[in-house]
Amino acid sequence: MHGQYRHLTEKPPVDMKETYRWLKSLNIPAATEGLVVAAQDQAFRTQYYERNILHRDVSPTCRMCSVGLETVDHIVAGCSALAPMDYTDRHNQVASIIHWGVCCHFGVPVESRWYQHHPDRLVDTDNITMMWDTAIPTARKINSNSPDICFKTKKTNTCLLIDISCPPDGNVARKQAEKLTNTATCGWR
């Protein structure tokens, strides 16, 4: 399985430099680093791995949903049994970190640690207005009208819409296109 991850990510729009930056800058123990890289290479003993790499007589089907093949990618981002809770929690945590970062950037008082941050639905200061997971009223009905974060910079009178997705590495391009299509459908730029 070695090299699977590199094979999946070595194409646009994946930014290889940013993708591997954590290996140089996080200063984490070698064992932890090895564990993450093994997961990225799909080299965990999932049911799929047991069946197809170790040639054991087991079903390769996911033990959680009994539908998909139990690969690392499936567990991380493709399992219907994990989607309602675990994936939603992860999505909200990632969005919360970005919300916290924007608040810090614009001097909005927040907790000192990102993991203690609980976004308010509305932040309104002299500089910005920021909405969290809030539907934006539109003249005509559109389906994707609730970006995760929408913030307006009052000085420049511009809005930035931020929508989060946590796809598996091989799915980044498709998710990015999907998000941009949703935005274009709304007439937002």
Ligand SMILES: [Zn+2]
């Ligand atoms: Zn599953």
